[in-house]
Amino acid sequence: MAKQSAGLAALQKRWFLVLLVMLSVSTAIAFILRAAFDSSCDRHFDVVEKRFHSPSPIRATPSPLSFMKSKLVLLVSHELSLSGGPLLLMELAFLLRGVGAEVCWITNQKPSTTEEVIYSLEHKMLDRGVQVFSAKGQEAIDTALKADLVVLNTAVAGKWLDAVLKENVPRVLPKVLWWIHEMRGHYFKMEYVKHLPLVAGAMIDSHITTEYWKNRTQERLRIKMPKAYIVHLGNSKELMEVAEDSVAKRVLREHVRESLGVRNEDILFAIINSVSRGKGQDLFLRSFYESLQLIQEKKLQVPAIHAVIVGSDMTAQTKFESELRNFVILKKIHNRVHFVNKTLTVAPYLAAIDVLVQNSQARGECFGRITIEAMAFQLPVLGTAAGGTTEIVVNGSTGLLHPAGKEGVTPLAKNIVKLATHVARRLTMGKRGYERVKEMFLERHMSHRIAAVLKEVLQKAKNH
Numbered sequence: 032m033a034k035q036s037a038g039l040a041a042l043q044k045r046w047f048l049v050l051l052v053m054l055s056v057s058t059a060i061a062f063i064l065r066a067a068f069d070s071s072c073d074r075h076f077d078v079v080e081k082r083f084h085s086p087s088p089i090r091a092t093p094s095p096l097s098f099m100k101s102k103l104v105l106l107v108s109h110e111l112s113l114s115g116g117p118l119l120l121m122e123l124a125f126l127l128r129g130v131g132a133e134v135c136w137i138t139n140q141k142p143s144t145t146e147e148v149i150y151s152l153e154h155k156m157l158d159r160g161v162q163v164f165s166a167k168g169q170e171a172i173d174t175a176l177k178a179d180l181v182v183l184n185t186a187v188a189g190k191w192l193d194a195v196l197k198e199n200v201p202r203v204l205p206k207v208l209w210w211i212h213e214m215r216g217h218y219f220k221m222e223y224v225k226h227l228p229l230v231a232g233a234m235i236d237s238h239i240t241t242e243y244w245k246n247r248t249q250e251r252l253r254i255k256m257p258k259a260y261i262v263h264l265g266n267s268k269e270l271m272e273v274a275e276d277s278v279a280k281r282v283l284r285e286h287v288r289e290s291l292g293v294r295n296e297d298i299l300f301a302i303i304n305s306v307s308r309g310k311g312q313d314l315f316l317r318s319f320y321e322s323l324q325l326i327q328e329k330k331l332q333v334p335a336i337h338a339v340i341v342g343s344d345m346t347a348q349t350k351f352e353s354e355l356r357n358f359v360i361l362k363k364i365h366n367r368v369h370f371v372n373k374t375l376t377v378a379p380y381l382a383a384i385d386v387l388v389q390n391s392q393a394r395g396e397c398f399g400r401i402t403i404e405a406m407a408f409q410l411p412v413l414g415t416a417a418g419g420t421t422e423i424v425v426n427g428s429t430g431l432l433h434p435a436g437k438e439g440v441t442p443l444a445k446n447i448v449k450l451a452t453h454v455a456r457r458l459t460m461g462k463r464g465y466e467r468v469k470e471m472f473l474e475r476h477m478s479h480r481i482a483a484v485l486k487e488v489l490q491k492a493k494n495h
């Protein structure tokens with residue numbers, strides 16, 4: 032008994048620390064949480080986690096990236112902010128620093144975030160030995176010419192080539208790796224991507240996005256894609272640590288449920304994405320309402336179901352936000368639907384909910400990082416059969432897919448009822464999702480995938 036309580040005390044101390052990290056936004060920024068809310072396809076990704084960490088001195092296996100030691104790498108970011116694109120590039124910067132590469136960072140666009148965030152991010156990079164300098168000066172040009180590898184992040188970063196390198200562009204292109212996370216029409220502009228055919232390669236987050244880029248560049252712009260490498264993303268070690276810590280999870284779960292007024296036995300369905308039509312919160316609420324009706328009509332014996340929409344921003348998306356709230360009032364489901372502001376910390380919500388809904392519309396997500404984050408927390412996913420979601424969620428095994436658009440409303444409602452009524456099925460799906468993450472969506476897997484790409488690109492540049 033004594034031993035057990037000592038263990039408990041240690042655990043309590045640990046989850047207290049976890050809580051501190053998870054629940055304070057300022058701490059979040061200090062730790063550099065992956066912020067970003069909206070998903071992949073618009074330069075912003077999904078959700079958040081404590082993402083960056085010092086390389087562990089006791090790591091047993093050498094990094095797959097260790098061949099990058101002493102290589103000079105220039106990273107060109109379209110912006111510096113807490114959104115998905117830049118933070119992913121920063122993750123790469125730290126992975127490369129971890130193996131002793133020389134890493135330089137430039138930001139091409141004027142920031143959209145506050146100076147405080149920029150300052151914090153730049154310092155985080157300087158602390159890790161990443162050199163940060165101006166995108167426009169001679170230093171940027173010299174570094175690009177000297178570098179072993181130049182990584183352009185997102186399609187928009189293509190503007191930097193002509194604007195800064197000018198007549199040097201052809202010398203740099205053979206060592207450019209273009210990392211693309213977008214899937215919207217307005218990115219297919221010659222102004223951004225005209226040099227795409229001549230770079231060493233394109234690295235893209237999902238098969239479906241790659242296919243889309245191949246189609247669109249050919250049909251719209253009549254240019255050819257370079258060799259494309261598909262690199263699915265992975266969960267950070269920190270996220271996995273929280274996801275695998277049952278005590279931390281329980282504390283976070285209790286805390287969040289209490290704040291929402293949801294009981295432990297109630298079933299909580301959540302969308303965690305920035306609130307916008309493209310993410311489908313409106314259609315989700317319709318499905319949720321339908322599922323409540325189904326439960327009532329069929330007199331099903333199920334615990335109370337609740338919906339939570341994490342990612343509201345009343346200041347920005349007023350019209351769509353009001354539409355959602357009006358719907359909830361009109362249908363008298365305000366005691367079952369909860370809105371949570373945009374937040375930097377998603378782990379508490381992932382710990383608190385029972386099912387993640389990924390309802391991104393049209394072409395869906397490029398990848399949708401929140402999906403693998405939720406699976407790490409052993410949550411089944413109800414997702415649209417679109418975009419990267421179809422490469423992550425195994426229909427019928429780790430979740431259930433429904434069509435995008437209005438025709439998906441009733442199928443999603445039925446899937447909500449299914450997971451509410453079949454507890455064992457829901458838990459099994461969550462477990463299978465977790466196993467899938469352990470098999471293919473960890474940071475380690477992502478590092479291996481990136482390493483294979485970098486090796487080939489370095490070789491190409493050398494042979495050029």
Ligand SMILES: *[C@@H]1O[C@H](CO)[C@@H](O)[C@H](O)[C@H]1NC(C)=O
Pocket residue numbers: 239242243246
């Ligand atoms: C790409 O084009 C092919 C042939 O036109 C089509 O079958 C496929 O669905 C398209 N893929 C995407 C992602 O647009």
Ligand SMILES: *[C@@H]1O[C@H](CO)[C@@H](O)[C@H](O)[C@H]1NC(C)=O
Pocket residue numbers: 344345346372
């Ligand atoms: C959410 O954001 C709105 C508007 O920005 C603000 O008025 C409200 O207090 C916030 N709610 C919480 C719980 O922080």
Ligand SMILES: *[C@@H]1O[C@H](CO)[C@@H](O)[C@H](O)[C@H]1NC(C)=O
Pocket residue numbers: 416426427431432433434
């Ligand atoms: C998903 O699987 C269910 C059966 O489990 C099936 O009815 C449905 O059509 C499938 N959806 C997609 C998009 O494959």
